[in-house]
Amino acid sequence: MKRNRNLIILCVFLLAGLIMPLATGASDPGFYIEVLLGGLMAGVLYSLVALGFVLIFKASGVFNFAQGAMVLFAALSVARMAEVMPLWLATLLAIGIMIAFAFIVERLVLRPLVNQDPVVLLMATLGVTYFLNGFGQAVWGSDIYEINLGIAKEPVMILQNLFQGGILINKDDVAAAVAAVVLVALLALFFQKTKTGRALRAVADDHLAAQSIGIPLNRIWVIVWSVAGVVALVAGVIWGAKLGVQFSVSQVALKALPVVILGGFTSIPGAILGGLIIGVGEKMAEVFLAPIAVKAFDLAGGGIENWFAYVLALLFLLVLPEGLFGEKHIDRV
Amino acid sequence: MLYRENGQFKTTYRQDQQMLPILQDRIFMALLLLFVFGVAPFIFSDYLFLSILIPFLVLSLAAIGLNLLVGYCGQISLGHAAFMSVGAYAAYNLVLRVPQLNFLVVLILAGLIAALVGLLFGIPSLRIRGLYLAVATLAAQFFVDWTFARVKWFTNYAPSGSVSTATIDIFGWTVDTPVRKYLFLLAVVTVFALVAKNLVRGHMGRAWMAMRDMDVAAEVIGIRPVYAKLTAFGVSSFYVGVAGALWGFVYLGSWEPLAFDINLSLNLLFMIIIGGMGSILGSFFGAFFIVALPILLNQAPEWLGIHLSTAMVSNLEAMIFGSLIIFFLIVEPQGLARLWAIGKEKLRLWPFPH
Numbered sequence: 001m002k003r004n005r006n007l008i009i010l011c012v013f014l015l016a017g018l019i020m021p022l023a024t025g026a027s028d029p030g031f032y033i034e035v036l037l038g039g040l041m042a043g044v045l046y047s048l049v050a051l052g053f054v055l056i057f058k059a060s061g062v063f064n065f066a067q068g069a070m071v072l073f074a075a076l077s078v079a080r081m082a083e084v085m086p087l088w089l090a091t092l093l094a095i096g097i098m099i100a101f102a103f104i105v106e107r108l109v110l111r112p113l114v115n116q117d118p119v120v121l122l123m124a125t126l127g128v129t130y131f132l133n134g135f136g137q138a139v140w141g142s143d144i145y146e147i148n149l150g151i152a153k154e155p156v157m158i159l160q161n162l163f164q165g166g167i168l169i170n171k172d173d174v175a176a177a178v179a180a181v182v183l184v185a186l187l188a189l190f191f192q193k194t195k196t197g198r199a200l201r202a203v204a205d206d207h208l209a210a211q212s213i214g215i216p217l218n219r220i221w222v223i224v225w226s227v228a229g230v231v232a233l234v235a236g237v238i239w240g241a242k243l244g245v246q247f248s249v250s251q252v253a254l255k256a257l258p259v260v261i262l263g264g265f266t267s268i269p270g271a272i273l274g275g276l277i278i279g280v281g282e283k284m285a286e287v288f289l290a291p292i293a294v295k296a297f298d299l300a301g302g303g304i305e306n307w308f309a310y311v312l313a314l315l316f317l318l319v320l321p322e323g324l325f326g327e328k329h330i331d332r333v
Numbered sequence: 334m335l336y337r338e339n340g341q342f343k344t345t346y347r348q349d350q351q352m353l354p355i356l357q358d359r360i361f362m363a364l365l366l367l368f369v370f371g372v373a374p375f376i377f378s379d380y381l382f383l384s385i386l387i388p389f390l391v392l393s394l395a396a397i398g399l400n401l402l403v404g405y406c407g408q409i410s411l412g413h414a415a416f417m418s419v420g421a422y423a424a425y426n427l428v429l430r431v432p433q434l435n436f437l438v439v440l441i442l443a444g445l446i447a448a449l450v451g452l453l454f455g456i457p458s459l460r461i462r463g464l465y466l467a468v469a470t471l472a473a474q475f476f477v478d479w480t481f482a483r484v485k486w487f488t489n490y491a492p493s494g495s496v497s498t499a500t501i502d503i504f505g506w507t508v509d510t511p512v513r514k515y516l517f518l519l520a521v522v523t524v525f526a527l528v529a530k531n532l533v534r535g536h537m538g539r540a541w542m543a544m545r546d547m548d549v550a551a552e553v554i555g556i557r558p559v560y561a562k563l564t565a566f567g568v569s570s571f572y573v574g575v576a577g578a579l580w581g582f583v584y585l586g587s588w589e590p591l592a593f594d595i596n597l598s599l600n601l602l603f604m605i606i607i608g609g610m611g612s613i614l615g616s617f618f619g620a621f622f623i624v625a626l627p628i629l630l631n632q633a634p635e636w637l638g639i640h641l642s643t644a645m646v647s648n649l650e651a652m653i654f655g656s657l658i659i660f661f662l663i664v665e666p667q668g669l670a671r672l673w674a675i676g677k678e679k680l681r682l683w684p685f686p687h
Binding site for chain 2: 063108109122129134137298313
């Protein structure tokens with residue numbers, strides 16, 4: 001009961017923060033909705049990266065720090081191969097590369113470290129992160145590369161008669177959102193309707209039980225890392241098409257950590273909702289809260305979005321330790 | 334043959350509990366200290382001091398600090414560079430605003446301030462652990478980075494956000510030349526390493542290790558988790574804060590907030606993984622490894638007559654670090670320190686292994 005009350009208080013605060021700029025008239029509705037949409041778009045990308053985390057965590061209990069590096073590597077592969085061949089072929093080849101990567105990781109990292117402490121596995125994926133970042137840039141180069149999806153980049157004005165000045169949205173943002181929705185739908189189908197998907201869910205539920213009824217754990221891990229690789233590829237291509245493929249893409253993984261805390265480590269809907277909440281919250285904080293903070297404390301610029309996601313996640317952790325949709329478990333010391 | 338403990342009988346508890354129980358170890362340590370304090374300053378070049386030994390000493394201190402928390406108490410932290418920066422900026426502001434303080438006092442105060450901040454961010458560890466704690470410490474990293482980059486008071490309203498330090502003066506002895514910097518750091522690190530070694534042998538260290546090995550059992554045998562975890566966070570942040578102040582004042586001289594970003598945190602973690610978790614000696618090995626490897630990678634291709642671009646060298650470095658982390662986690666989770674111990678075991682039996 002007490003926990004629920006805390007949660008309600010937190011939610012009320014968040015909602016108040018969300019409505020405040022509009023209610024106090026600090027911004028006009030059109031601009032407000034633009035910020036909101038911008039936040040949602042960033043949130044879609046966070047969701048995609050977080051989705052990769054959740055898939056791997058569910059199936060193998062590994063907290064995959066390397067997801068960001070996988071996003072960068074996949075995006076670099078697509079971008080550089082698309083220079084010499086059509087985009088669709090480059091994407092297919094990149095998917096092949098990510099599957100090969102899954103095999104290698106399973107064989108060289110996961111299998112020797114099976115049944116180790118989660119923190120040890122986390123550190124191992126840190127090693128994978130460094131290796132993959134170095135390897136990707138050694139092979140594909142470390143400049144900024146473009147991915148051209150063939151979608152016009154100029155913004156489109158909509159709802160001009162509803163708001164003064166209308167709302168600007170980018171076509172590629174809409175395409176990104178559509179791609180994300182399609183991907184999630186495909187994943188849901190894969191998990192719910194195929195035999196492999198059912199095996200994956202069984203492993204996520206209980207490793208030992210799954211193994212004892214004859215589900216090959218090693219193969220499941222390869223599959224799940226491959227799926228996470230494909231998700232990383234989609235995220236990387238969308239991000240790369242928007243901002244260019246460069247090293248900073250891999251840093252998006254750091255933003256996905258609070259997302260999985262918020263949504264729960266084991267929940268796919270949680271990852272998506274968490275990503276959207278973090279994306280919107282962070283944009284709102286940066287646009288509306290940062291100027292106030294800068295004025296009040298005489299700061300040298302805003303940049304609240306660097307840590308806002310983490311503080312939000314910590315707040316959630318205090319009232320809801322298992323996240324929005326995570327599995328509830330009790331262990332105490 | 335030489336390294337053998339036959340005939341060294343312990344007749345009192347005091348003898349049995351000493352830090353280096355074997356005579357040869359004590360002789361080796363005495364010779365090592367004699368060498369690093371008495372001989373090394375005269376024979377090593379300035380380049381060696383500036384590019385290897387000075388960063389090595391500071392990072393060893395930081396690695397010891399992190400090792401106390403991660404290796405001994407089992408609490409993961411991905412944000413220790415943040416506590417280093419707290420120490421560095423605390424020292425900067427103390428020197429700036431209270432110039433009459435001796436630098437040694439500043440160093441201790443900077444450590445204490447870092448310890449306070451560490452305690453603050455350690456509080457979540459009472460309720461969460463493992464992966465969740467990793468995220469909480471990352472929050473510390475980003476928040477502290479942001480604070481020093483944006484709140485102008487900490488950088489004394491410097492327009493670029495970077496700060497530079499004055500030369501250190503201890504009772505009229507200025508720490509300006511590379512040799513003097515080296516000697517100063519060596520003295521500080523020796524004292525702190527000795528204290529750490531004894532902390533982990535004592536009551537506090539045993540409480541930490543019990544928490545690490547199994548927290549429920551530790552509580553059952555009467556160790557207070559709150560006390561154990563918070564002291565680990567406090568002492569660890571104190572060490573790291575002192576290291577941060579030294580990093581800023583002795584090694585960097587002037588720095589920007591980015592000097593203490595997440596990469597430094599991860600590097601510290603790599604040091605203790607490679608060097609050996611739960612080992613003071615390992616912290617030194619790890620720090621040396623992390624400092625020396627990039628330099629070696631820069632030089633080695635030149636010796637072989639291959640020219641690599643700097644980008645390629647840094648990529649190679651990342652690949653080698655990454656592979657080594659995985660290698661050590663799989664093959665030797667206790668790192669280089671364990672290899673050292675195995676070497677000593679072998680030496681005791683040599684040349685008759687039966």
